Amino acid sequence: MTSHLADPEHNPSFTRSVFLGEIREELVFPFPELSQEERESLNAVLDSFRTWAAATVDSAHMDREGRFPDEVRKGMAELGMMGLNIPEEYGGFGASAVLFSRVFGEVGTVDGALAVYFGAHQSIGCKGITLFGTEEQKRRWLPQCASGERVAAFCLTESGSGSDAQAMRATAVPSADGTHYVLDGEKIWISNAGYAGVFTVFAKVPVEVEGKQKQRVTAFIVDANAPGVSLGKVEEKMGIKASDTRTVSFKDVRVPVVDRLGEVGGGFKIALEILNSGRLGLSAASARGTRKILDLALAYAKERKQFGRPIGSFEILQKKFALAAAECYALDAAWILCASMVDRGGIDFSLETAACKVYGSELALRAALEAQQVAGGLGYSKEYPYEQAVRDSRIMLIFEGTNEVLRALVALSGLQQPGENLKELGRAFKDPLRSLGAIGSYLGGKVKRQLGPCTLTHVHPALKEEAELVCKAVHDLSGAVEKLLMTHGKDVIERQFHQERLANSAIDIYLSTAALSRATWAIGKAGGPEKATADVDNARIFITMAMRRTRRALRALERNQDGRLKAIAERALESGSLTVETPTDA
Numbered sequence: 001m002t003s004h005l006a007d008p009e010h011n012p013s014f015t016r017s018v019f020l021g022e023i024r025e026e027l028v029f030p031f032p033e034l035s036q037e038e039r040e041s042l043n044a045v046l047d048s049f050r051t052w053a054a055a056t057v058d059s060a061h062m063d064r065e066g067r068f069p070d071e072v073r074k075g076m077a078e079l080g081m082m083g084l085n086i087p088e089e090y091g092g093f094g095a096s097a098v099l100f101s102r103v104f105g106e107v108g109t110v111d112g113a114l115a116v117y118f119g120a121h122q123s124i125g126c127k128g129i130t131l132f133g134t135e136e137q138k139r140r141w142l143p144q145c146a147s148g149e150r151v152a153a154f155c156l157t158e159s160g161s162g163s164d165a166q167a168m169r170a171t172a173v174p175s176a177d178g179t180h181y182v183l184d185g186e187k188i189w190i191s192n193a194g195y196a197g198v199f200t201v202f203a204k205v206p207v208e209v210e211g212k213q214k215q216r217v218t219a220f221i222v223d224a225n226a227p228g229v230s231l232g233k234v235e236e237k238m239g240i241k242a243s244d245t246r247t248v249s250f251k252d253v254r255v256p257v258v259d260r261l262g263e264v265g266g267g268f269k270i271a272l273e274i275l276n277s278g279r280l281g282l283s284a285a286s287a288r289g290t291r292k293i294l295d296l297a298l299a300y301a302k303e304r305k306q307f308g309r310p311i312g313s314f315e316i317l318q319k320k321f322a323l324a325a326a327e328c329y330a331l332d333a334a335w336i337l338c339a340s341m342v343d344r345g346g347i348d349f350s351l352e353t354a355a356c357k358v359y360g361s362e363l364a365l366r367a368a369l370e371a372q373q374v375a376g377g378l379g380y381s382k383e384y385p386y387e388q389a390v391r392d393s394r395i396m397l398i399f400e401g402t403n404e405v406l407r408a409l410v411a412l413s414g415l416q417q418p419g420e421n422l423k424e425l426g427r428a429f430k431d432p433l434r435s436l437g438a439i440g441s442y443l444g445g446k447v448k449r450q451l452g453p454c455t456l457t458h459v460h461p462a463l464k465e466e467a468e469l470v471c472k473a474v475h476d477l478s479g480a481v482e483k484l485l486m487t488h489g490k491d492v493i494e495r496q497f498h499q500e501r502l503a504n505s506a507i508d509i510y511l512s513t514a515a516l517s518r519a520t521w522a523i524g525k526a527g528g529p530e531k532a533t534a535d536v537d538n539a540r541i542f543i544t545m546a547m548r549r550t551r552r553a554l555r556a557l558e559r560n561q562d563g564r565l566k567a568i569a570e571r572a573l574e575s576g577s578l579t580v581e582t583p584t585d586a
């Protein structure tokens, strides 16, 4: 079951806590393991999917044709893939988040567009019904989604509102008799639109608040066959070409009141919750995609000889493989850990899924580019899968929250609690006698932080040095956050150079801690660090690299060239050109 909702208030997340200088070890240790039953289920699903895909799915052909052959969509439905994470009582398989994400990753290795088809349907298309639907809504819609009879799609983006989804213009006006809403608006870039039988649509409902007209974002389940629903042409895209992406228009569409999802005004939260968990699948797909394309490049590097030896024996190429392996090690650890938080329930995982999506998507694209480079000229040819991997992986940095917006989200969410604490402190100092408690607890925390970094007590001693690096980074991050808030106050919202540094640090801290947890688990399982050298090496390389980046990022909060960067960008925006005149300009 994957229907657990985040609960930041009662259970602050790992990443929010590191902004306060705390490491919530209980959220990340021990590293999760699959139960025997889960392992058997996973193997059964993967075996049947792999056998079917090997015989049926021709990714290069689908890329050329820009569509899925009918037997591919039919096969996905017959295999039960369309209901994998839909609860069993509604006709699905009821996969856990770990199992679903792992399978998502596998679909991604077979074909990027097929993964988008699979994900747009379950991760976001009908996920809102699973998470927020009434019993009646679940019974009515989910069995048809699970069987694949109705493919689902998620309609949030509009031409004027992409990252700023709240600025949407689509409206849903209640009818005079109160039986239905009249939906009007146009959603763009909708994955699965052409195949869809049901849409989750977000639109604004007019409400009166204290005598004033307000618009409240609300979610609806919309039958794709309802009168007034129409589709635009298939978008021609750089990659994931077989994925059917279109504009979906709603003109006076009657949506029965029973198909409203959640409360009036609850739509934006619903969209965020759906995307929070949707990002997990993308990160698992990124990790699997990274492995697959690099495995191909490895095989090539072993075979291909230049200068009388395999190109894989050259250290410049070896470094590419080694770094990607270490990054993939940490990414796998991070998404598995995060999926297990989803499965445990009641844990706020929103920043961790964002971290996995940002790191994973950028790794997958870099890995595809590096693999293409290893393949030399062949990498540029359409006869080989490298160029398609570059094109297909590119989208992951853009959809389900662009990486820029997700970085800002990680930073600003992380700053929220320290900001509140300082505000409270400011208020307390205005009336110190009555506020000794608040001042005392702040100073107590500060003294504790100054005494030194917190410790990671569950890490295997073989990784002591790496654990210390992570603890020091958490300590330094919280100190830097406090200084930043004191310097900029509310204005920090505008300081995106700094937000990016904080977000990158928090992302690297989460992935490093995940790598520590995974390597500790592997050492325990193998019976000692000398028997788990691959794990230890990967964890050491990743953590050392990530913590070096973090030190650099935190230093740059104080010593940087932000003013100059801003000046260059603003000059260029003003003049419309990046270029400064050269003597050869004509």
Ligand SMILES: Cc1cc2nc3c(=O)[nH]c(=O)nc-3n(C[C@H](O)[C@H](O)[C@H](O)COP(=O)(O)OP(=O)(O)OC[C@H]3O[C@@H](n4cnc5c(N)ncnc54)[C@H](O)[C@@H]3O)c2cc1C
Residues within 6 Å of the ligand: 120, 153, 154, 155, 156, 157, 161, 162, 163, 164, 188, 189, 190, 191, 192, 237, 245, 395, 398, 399, 400, 401, 402, 403, 404, 405, 408
């Ligand atoms: C192939 C494909 C499939 C898609 N599928 C779906 C789908 O199924 N359903 C759906 O609803 N949508 C879908 N989308 C839409 C996708 O989610 C949006 O494209 C994405 O959210 C970005 O919105 P935008 O394109 O309007 O870009 P914009 O929001 O205009 O962003 C443009 C650039 O500005 C940056 N930017 C914007 N705001 C900020 C900020 N505050 N700080 C820093 N940088 C910022 C962005 O990071 C980006 O680099 C899909 C898009 C594509 C291309």
